[in-house]
Amino acid sequence: MSGVLTLQVKSDEAGMRIDRWFKQRFPQLGHGRLQKLLRTGQVRVEGKRVKSGTRLEQGQKIRIPPIDPSPPKFEKVTPVVSKADAKDLKDRVLHQDEDVIVINKPSGLAVQGGSGLSRHLDAMLDALRFGAEDKPRLVHRLDKDTSGVLLLARNASVARILTNAFRTKTVRKLYWAVVVGVPQASEGFVDLALAKLPGQHGERVVPDAPEGKKALTHYRLIDQAGGKAAWLAFEPLTGRTHQLRVHALALGTPILGDGKYGGREAFLDGEDIAGRLHLHARALRFPHPAGGFLEIKAPLPKHMLETFKALGFDERQEQELFIEVNDLG
Numbered sequence: 430m431s432g433v434l435t436l437q438v439k440s441d442e443a444g445m446r447i448d449r450w451f452k453q454r455f456p457q458l459g460h461g462r463l464q465k466l467l468r469t470g471q472v473r474v475e476g477k478r479v480k481s482g483t484r485l486e487q488g489q490k491i492r493i494p495p496i497d498p499s500p501p502k503f504e505k506v507t508p509v510v511s512k513a514d515a516k517d518l519k520d521r522v523l524h525q526d527e528d529v530i531v532i533n534k535p536s537g538l539a540v541q542g543g544s545g546l547s548r549h550l551d552a553m554l555d556a557l558r559f560g561a562e563d564k565p566r567l568v569h570r571l572d573k574d575t576s577g578v579l580l581l582a583r584n585a586s587v588a589r590i591l592t593n594a595f596r597t598k599t600v601r602k603l604y605w606a607v608v609v610g611v612p613q614a615s616e617g618f619v620d621l622a623l624a625k626l627p628g629q630h631g632e633r634v635v636p637d638a639p640e641g642k643k644a645l646t647h648y649r650l651i652d653q654a655g656g657k658a659a660w661l662a663f664e665p666l667t668g669r670t671h672q673l674r675v676h677a678l679a680l681g682t683p684i685l686g687d688g689k690y691g692g693r694e695a696f697l698d699g700e701d702i703a704g705r706l707h708l709h710a711r712a713l714r715f716p717h718p719a720g721g722f723l724e725i726k727a728p729l730p731k732h733m734l735e736t737f738k739a740l741g742f743d744e745r746q747e748q749e750l751f752i753e754v755n756d757l758g
Contacts, residue, residue: 432495433492433493433494433495434492434493435490435491435492435493436454436490436491436493437488437489437490437491438450438485438486438487438488438489438490438491439487440487440586441563441584441585441586442485442487442585443485443486443487443585443586444484444485444486444585444589445484445485445585446481446482446483446484446485447467447472447474447479447480447481447482447483447484447485447491448460448463448481448482450485450491451463451472453563455493455496457496458496463481464481466494467479467480467481471492471494472491472492472493472494473491473492474489474490474491474492475489475490476492510552510553510555510556514553514556515553515556517535518532518553518556518557519556519557521533521534521535522557523578523725523726523727524723524725525559526719527583527719528582528583528584528587528717528718528719529580529581529582529583529587529591529717529718529723530557530559530565530580530581530583531578531579531580531581531713531725532557532578532579532581533576533577533578533579533727533728534550534571534575534576534577534578534579534710535576535730536574536575536576536705536706536730536732537573537574537705538550538573539573540567540570540571540573540579541567541570550567550579551567554566554567554581557581561583561584563583563584563585565581565582565583566581566582566583566584566585566588567579567581568580568581568582568588568591568592568595569591569595569600569668571710572671572706572708574686574705574706574708575604575706575708575709575710576708576709576710576727576729576730576733577604577709577710577711577727578602578710578711578712578713578725578726578727579710580713580715580725587718590718591715591718594715594716595668598666599715599716600713600714600715600716601664601713601714601715601751602664602665602710602712602713603662603663603664603710603711603712603713603750603751604662604663604664604665604673604708604709604710604711605651605660605661605662605663605708605709605711605729605733605747606660606661606663606673606677606684606685606707606708606709607658607659607660607661607684607685607707607733607736607737607740607742608658608659608661608677608680608682608683608684608685608707609657609658609682609683609684609685609691609694609695609696609697610656610657610658610659610681610682610683611650611653611656611658611659611682612648612650612659612661612680612681612682613681615649615650616647616648616649616650617647617648618645618646618647618648619644619645619646619648619676619679619680620643620644620645621636621638621644621675621676621679622636622637622638622641622642622643622644623635623636623637623641623642623644623669623670623671623672623675624636624637624640624641624642625670632670633689634669634670634671634672634674634675635675636675636679642667642669643667644665644667644669644672644675644676645665645666645667646663646664646665646666646667646672646673646676647663647664647666648661648662648663648664648676648680649661649662649752651742651746651747652741652742652743652746654740654741654742657697658685658697658740659682660737660740660742661677661682662711662747663676663677664751671690673708674687674689674690674708675690678690678691683695684706684707684708685697685702685706685707685736686703686704686705686706686707687706687708688704700739701739702735702736702739702740703732703735703736705732707732707733707736709727709729709730709733710727711726711727711750712724712725712726712727712750712751713725713726714750714751724750724751726750729744
């Protein structure tokens with residue numbers, strides 16, 4: 430692009446961060462280059478300098494300096510979604526309407542990119558436009574190794590509504606897990622504050638009452654295989670990183686396959702069971718932007734289905750997804 434441009438913020442872009450606005454409007458512009466343009470004042474909103482986290486308002490005018498359409502060699506260009514990935518994502522759609530798309534995220538696929546991570550869901554969302562002008566937007570997250578229900582907004586205004594629903598806790602999330610061992614009580618709460626710590630092998634979450642943030646989880650036992658393993662339902666009442674994995678460990682029952690937190694105790698010796706994380710976002714109940722509530726559930730991934738069979742668990746045994754609890758904290 431040669432010459433200075435002045436562009437106006439559209440109605441469906443209101444509330445968007447300016448760095449995300451540039452990512453959508455100018456995908457060829459790398460993060461580092463954008464930061465330099467912002468830092469040096471070459472990008473301005475209504476004539477004023479702004480930072481990457483600045484939220485935009487409808488009708489604001491943004492000054493765009495000349496941008497080279499060919500990014501430097503050291504910057505990565507967002508890859509085109511492969512036909513195989515596009516087909517797989519479309520096959521995973523659980524619900525679709527004018528406002529939202531719900532998919533069953535596979536285990537092993539990161540939701541967003543990170544250091545050294547080029548393949549992630551956020552880079553594939555163009556495959557889920559279904560003729561819409563905009564690609565869908567993420568409004569919440571699942572860990573890379575957690576499968577299950579993931580909600581996407583089909584435009585910026587819906588994204589704001591749903592993000593606020595998660596923030597105000599009007600969304601309910603239910604997870605299924607296979608754990609090693611059986612908790613002492615068949616139902617209860619884990620109220621254990623959590624803090625993030627950097628580490629040599631990546632970020633780690635630890636119980637920390639003085640410095641950590643409040644974390645509360647309701648759990649209930651659905652079935653057990655003797656005393657060696659159990660099928661639990663978890664409903665997190667807060668949204669901390671790795672909350673369920675750490676809270677499961679606090680119960681004395683690490684999630685099967687969770688070597689990061691459970692170590693060797695998170696695996697069943699002598700069992701022909703996959704060593705992958707057995708944590709699945711089974712259901713989501715959320716206020717639909719068009720009115721009312723929508724409840725979506727996702728079928729189990731293959732490795733958990735095989736484990737259920739090996740341990741004698743029957744999916745049909747769980748009749749109720751969300752149960753009423755007198756005191757949810």
